[in-house]
Amino acid sequence: xxxxxxxxxxxxxxxxxxxxxxxxxxxxxxxxxxxxxxxxxxxxxxxxxxxxxxxxxxxxxxxxxxxxxxxxxxxxxxxxxxxxxxxxxxxxxxxxxxxxxxxxxxxxxxxxxxxxxxxxxxxxxxxxxxxxxxxxxxxxxxxxxxxxxxxxxxxxxxxxxxxxxxxxxxxxxxxxxxxxxxxxxxxxxxxxxxxxxxxxxxxxxxxxxxxxxxxxxxxxxxxxxxxxxxxxxxxxxxxxxxxxxxxxxxxxxxxxxxxxxxxxxxxxxxxxxxxxxxxxxxxxxxxxxxxxxxxxxxxxxxxxxxxxxxxxxxxxxxxxxxxxxxxxxxxxxxxxxxxxxxxxxxxxxxxxxxxxxxxxxxxxxxxxxxxxxxxxxxxxxxxxxxxxx
Ligand SMILES: *Cc1c(COP(=O)(O)O)cnc(C)c1O
Numbered sequence: 001x002x003x004x005x006x007x008x009x010x011x012x013x014x015x016x017x018x019x020x021x022x023x024x025x026x027x028x029x030x031x032x033x034x035x036x037x038x039x040x041x042x043x044x045x046x047x048x049x050x051x052x053x054x055x056x057x058x059x060x061x062x063x064x065x066x067x068x069x070x071x072x073x074x075x076x077x078x079x080x081x082x083x084x085x086x087x088x089x090x091x092x093x094x095x096x097x098x099x100x101x102x103x104x105x106x107x108x109x110x111x112x113x114x115x116x117x118x119x120x121x122x123x124x125x126x127x128x129x130x131x132x133x134x135x136x137x138x139x140x141x142x143x144x145x146x147x148x149x150x151x152x153x154x155x156x157x158x159x160x161x162x163x164x165x166x167x168x169x170x171x172x173x174x175x176x177x178x179x180x181x182x183x184x185x186x187x188x189x190x191x192x193x194x195x196x197x198x199x200x201x202x203x204x205x206x207x208x209x210x211x212x213x214x215x216x217x218x219x220x221x222x223x224x225x226x227x228x229x230x231x232x233x234x235x236x237x238x239x240x241x242x243x244x245x246x247x248x249x250x251x252x253x254x255x256x257x258x259x260x261x262x263x264x265x266x267x268x269x270x271x272x273x274x275x276x277x278x279x280x281x282x283x284x285x286x287x288x289x290x291x292x293x294x295x296x297x298x299x300x301x302x303x304x305x306x307x308x309x310x311x312x313x314x315x316x317x318x319x320x321x322x323x324x325x326x327x328x329x330x331x332x333x334x335x336x337x338x339x340x341x342x343x344x345x346x347x348x349x350x351x352x353x354x355x356x357x358x359x360x361x362x363x364x365x366x367x368x369x370x371x372x373x374x375x376x377x378x379x380x381x382x383x384x385x386x387x388x389x
Contacts, residue, residue: 006379007328009191009301012267012369020259024251031250039254040201042261047176049184049203051210054254055217058163058187058200060247062090062133065159065183065202068212071096071130078118079133079161080110081335081355087135087161088336098345099129100337102352106291108137108304111354112146119154131157136165136175138290138332139193139271139299144170148180163187164301166194167268171295178205183213188253191368193267193299194260196253212242220244270369271300274376278303278365281380285387286311288361302332306361311387315361321386327379330364 024035036054044052055061071077077091081100091098101118104111115132122128132151134142144160151158158181162168166186168175176184183206186192188199204210215222220242222228228239249257260267279289288306292298307315315331322329335355337347349356366379 005326005328006366006371006375007368008330008364008366010368010370011190011195012263013195014259014263017256017259020255021252024255027251029251031248031252033251035251035254035258036249039249039257039261042258043176043186043201044203046261046264047174047184047203049176049178050205050207051203051213053202053204053210053213053217054249054257055200055202055247056249057189057198058161058185059086059089060245061185061187061200061202062086062159062161063093064213064216064245064247065185066090066094066096066131067216068209069131069157069159069182075131076127076129077131077133078115078129079336080135080137081337081352082108082137082333082358083135083161083336084163084333085336085339087133088342090133091131096130098342100347100352100355101132102354103137103358105354105358107140107142107293107296108290108358109140109142110134110147112143112150115147116150119150123154128154129156131159133159133161134181135161135163136168136299138302138304139164139168140290140292141165141168141170141175141296141298143293144180157182160184163189163192163200165299166192167264168299169297170293175299176203178203182206182209188257188260191301193271193301194257194264196249196257196260199249199253199257201249201257215242216244217247218244219246267369268299271367274367274371275300275303277373277376278367278380281377282383285384285389287383287387300367303365303367304332305363305365306358307363308361313387315363318383318386319363322379322382325378325382327382328366331359331362332364333359333362335359 040052071094073095075096079087165175184203186201188196223238
């Protein structure tokens with residue numbers, strides 16, 4: 001990365017973060033020690049959830065969520081096409097089918113209206129989903145109260161893909177509290193709000209779901225006397241009760257997460273300031289901004305704009321010009337159903353027109369805690385120049 005390059009996202013690691021990791025590195029426990037449960041409790045407490053289960057990454061978390069909720073062959077999962085592929089792949093790992101619900105062109109989240117309409121049709125054909133995965137795109141929570149109402153009426157489970165939304169709220173309720181869902185998933189990849197390098201975490205208020213998630217995270221093995229069949233054995237004894245995986249988070253990562261969690265409010269504040277400056281300076285440019293639902297408080301993982309037709313420029317032209325100026329703009333997201341793998345499953349262009357239309361204009365501008373005002377002004381200046389303003 002050249003010294004002048006401004007990426008679209010970047011981690012913020014302090015000396016205290018480094019020190020915390022070094023201490024674990026010198027301790028007896030590199031993994032399965034005390035930092036994992038401490039991190040889980042701290043995140044659960046912050047979000048107001050009963051259980052936190054830390055895992056290797058959010059992709060693993062989504063897979064475990066589907067397994068713990070009993071998704072299998074013949075099952076169905078619906079998600080947004082405007083997301084990273086992992087939100088959909090989790091169903092395929094379980095041998096279930098995936099379908100998508102188109103987005104609201106303003107908020108760019110799964111449309112609760114479109115979900116309602118699709119459910120009416122699915123009920124008639126006996127193809128209701130088992131799980132719906134709303135994705136809090138760019139950090140803005142979906143309309144969770146409406147989605148929860150539909151879940152009660154049609155009997156599906158809700159897994160929030162909150163990879164972008166650590167620290168966000170909806171109707172004053174913290175994302176992760178589980179008020180409107182069965183499970184919430186966070187990602188701690190370095191470009192996200194806070195990081196453990198790789199890492200993810202599941203939150204749930206359901207005791208039996210938390211039990212299954214913990215079991216499946218570690219090979220499906222238990223040493224707990226209350227679980228195992230043969231209670232006559234010695235202290236070496238364990239039993240495999242289900243087919244699980246090794247999806248654990250290490251203590252090195254968990255302690256980094258604990259340290260980063262103490263800085264979460266500062267991270268959110270710093271992103272909020274960057275957004276205010278973008279909104280102020282970009283208002284006169286021919287760009288469309290993501291509409292914010294009145295009850296949603298975004299965590300601002302991403303700052304996305306639409307390059308409007310009225311600009312006389314294509315998204316490609318704007319993207320290439322900014323990249324040539326060492327500005328690491330990006331595009332979120334290529335609609336999942338248009339990926340070659342998903343086309344082979346039968347999806348095609350035109351299936352989800354709002355997501356496709358948004359994608360054709362989408363551009364993500366740099367946003368991260370540590371982006372300086374001067375760097376941000378360079379982004380704004382270059383953007384205005386390429387738009388001829
Ligand atoms: C980053 C991301 C994931 C996957 O997270 P990992 O921790 O990298 O596995 C899943 N869903 C969304 C919406 C994401 O942005």
